[in-house]
Amino acid sequence: METTLRAPSGGIALDRWLDHLEEHLPIARQGDDPEGVHQVRAAAARLDVWLRLGGYCVLRPDLRWLRKGAGAVRDIDVLLARGVSPELEAMLRERLAGARPAMLACFSHPRTAGLLFALRCLPPLDREPARRALRGWTRRAQRRGRRVDFRAGALEELHGLRRHVRRLRFAREWLELPARKIKRAHDELGALNDLAVLLELSRACSSPITNGDALAIGAPAELVERSALQRVEALRAWSRCQREISAGA
Amino acid sequence: MELLLVRHAIAEPAAAGQADAERPLSARGRERFEACVRGLSALELDLDRVLHSPLLRAVQTADLLADLLRGESVVTPTLAAPPGSQLLALLQSLDEDERVALVGHEPWMSATCALLLTGSRACESFPFKKGGVAWLEGRPTPGGARLRGFFPPGALAQIGV
Numbered sequence: 345m346e347t348t349l350r351a352p353s354g355g356i357a358l359d360r361w362l363d364h365l366e367e368h369l370p371i372a373r374q375g376d377d378p379e380g381v382h383q384v385r386a387a388a389a390r391l392d393v394w395l396r397l398g399g400y401c402v403l404r405p406d407l408r409w410l411r412k413g414a415g416a417v418r419d420i421d422v423l424l425a426r427g428v429s430p431e432l433e434a435m436l437r438e439r440l441a442g443a444r445p446a447m448l449a450c451f452s453h454p455r456t457a458g459l460l461f462a463l464r465c466l467p468p469l470d471r472e473p474a475r476r477a478l479r480g481w482t483r484r485a486q487r488r489g490r491r492v493d494f495r496a497g498a499l500e501e502l503h504g505l506r507r508h509v510r511r512l513r514f515a516r517e518w519l520e521l522p523a524r525k526i527k528r529a530h531d532e533l534g535a536l537n538d539l540a541v542l543l544e545l546s547r548a549c550s551s552p553i554t555n556g557d558a559l560a561i562g563a564p565a566e567l568v569e570r571s572a573l574q575r576v577e578a579l580r581a582w583s584r585c586q587r588e589i590s591a592g593a
Numbered sequence: 594m595e596l597l598l599v600r601h602a603i604a605e606p607a608a609a610g611q612a613d614a615e616r617p618l619s620a621r622g623r624e625r626f627e628a629c630v631r632g633l634s635a636l637e638l639d640l641d642r643v644l645h646s647p648l649l650r651a652v653q654t655a656d657l658l659a660d661l662l663r664g665e666s667v668v669t670p671t672l673a674a675p676p677g678s679q680l681l682a683l684l685q686s687l688d689e690d691e692r693v694a695l696v697g698h699e700p701w702m703s704a705t706c707a708l709l710l711t712g713s714r715a716c717e718s719f720p721f722k723k724g725g726v727a728w729l730e731g732r733p734t735p736g737g738a739r740l741r742g743f744f745p746p747g748a749l750a751q752i753g754v
Contacts, residue, residue: 401659402645402652402666454679458668462647465615 355468356397356518361390362463372414373451375444378421381414391463393514397474398466406459413450416443422538423545432545471519478515482589485512494579495572499540502578506533509582512589525585532581536574543567594684595692596709596729596738597638600702600721602626602657602746604650614648622650626657626724629746631753633661633726640664642687645696646672654724655696664691672697676705676714684733702727712736722746 365387371380388411395404420440424433450456485508492501509530516523546564603622607613618626643666645655651673655666671680672695687693695705703716706727710719712735719727724746731738744752 400656401662402643402656403668405665406668454670455668458647458670461614461670462649462652462668465612465647465649465652467615467617467649 355470356394356474357468358391358394358463358466361387361394362460365391366460369451369456373448378418378425381418381421381447385411385414385418389510390514390517393511394469394518396511397477397515397518398469399473399477400466403459403462406455406462410450410456410459414447417447419541423542426538426542428542436545469518474515474519478512478519478521481508481511481515485509486586486589489582494575494582499537502533502575503537505582506530506537509533509585522588522591525581525588529578529581529585532574532578536571536578539567539571539574543571594687594689594731594733595741596684596727596733597633597640597692597694598702598706598721598727598729599654599658599694599696600699600723600725601646601648601650601654601696602629602724604723616648616650618650618653622723623653623657625746625750626654628750628753629724629726629744630657630660632744632749632751633658633753635753638692638728640694641691642667643694643696644669644672644683646670646698648673648698651696651698655694658694658696661694672701675701676708680705681733681735687733689732706740708735709733709738710736710740719743724749 365384368380368383368387371377372384374380388407392404392407392411395407417440420436420443424436424440428436485505488505488508492505494502509526513523513526513530516526543564546567602618602625604616605619607616639661640658641664643655643658643662645651645666645668647668647670652668659666669680669683671677671683684693695702697705699721700716702721703719704714706719706721706729707716708714709729709731721727722745726742726744726746726749727740728742728744729738730741
C-alpha cells in the first residue's frame, strides 16, 4: 500500500500532526523520555479534532483507542514528574511497569498501522464547513462555561468544560485562529484535573498518612487546598479567554 | 454472528500522481451508496460494528454507514489483503451476537464470502458490484456461515425507496 505526497491546496491538511504522531511513536515505545507518550496523545487528540471538523465518524474510535492505550502510562508519568513521596513513587512505578506492556501492544497492533495508513490517505478539509463546525462548538462551550460553578462545582463539570475547551483550542489551531488564551484556560483546567488524580491516588496510598511521612507533593489536606486555588486560576483563565473564543468563530 | 460484507462504493479514477489508496468516492458513488444505506436501514440491518480497510474509498464508504452504527468502527489492514487467518481471528474475537459490517475491496470481498460460506476462497460465484452487500449468518470460520442475502446496489436502492 502506497500513498503519495499531495500538492498544497487551500484546504486544511493533517500532515503536520500525523508526522508528529509518527515521529513520537518510536520515542514512546523506547520509554526513556515521557515526552514521547505525551506527544503521541497530544497528536492523536489534535487529529481527532481534525476528523470532527471534517465530519468524519470513522477513524475517531481508532484514535480514541490509541490515546486510551497510552493513557495509563501518561497519567503515571505526569504524577512522577511532579515529585511524590517514596511510597507513592514505588506504587506508581509498579503501576507503570504493568501499564507499559499494554501500551506497547497497542502501538504494535495492526489497528495502529491501519489507522496511520488511513489518516495518510485523507484529503485536506474544506475550510468553510470546518469554520461552521467551530461556530457550533464555540456556542456550546460558552453555554457549558456559563453553567459551571468553578469554585464549588463537581470536578466532572470542570472536566467536561476542559474537553470543550480542548476541542476549541485545537480546532482554532487547525484553522489558524488565535488560541493563546484558550490554551491557557485548557492548561489551567488540565492542572486542576492532574491535582484531582493525585489527590485520589494519595488517598489510595495510605502509608504516607498512617506513618506520618508526608508526601513530597503534599498530604491530602494540602492537595485539597491547592485544588481550591487551582479552581480560581481556572476560572480566571476561562474569563480571560472569552473575547478570544468569540473572535473569528 | 451476522456479517455484512460490503464492497466500497464507486470511486474516482486515480488522478495523475495519486496513489490508488487515495482515490476518493465519486459524487455518484457517494449518492448511490447513500441509497444503499437507506435500503439497509429499511431492512433494519443496523450494525454493532464496522470493520473497514484503510484505503480512502473504503474509509469513506464506512463513514456513510455511520447512521446504521450503534457501536464503533475499526480500521484494519486485514481488509486490504486476501482473507486469511488474521481476519478470521479478528472476527472470532468479537461477540457472537454482533452484527458486523466489513468494508473492503474486490477480489477479497468475494474471496471472504466464499471462504466463510464454502471453506474455499474460489470466488467466481460471488461477484460484488461496487456498493454491493452480502449478508451472512453463522460462525466466522471457513464454511461456518450461511448466506441470507446478496444485494446488488440497485436492489438495495429499490428497497430503500
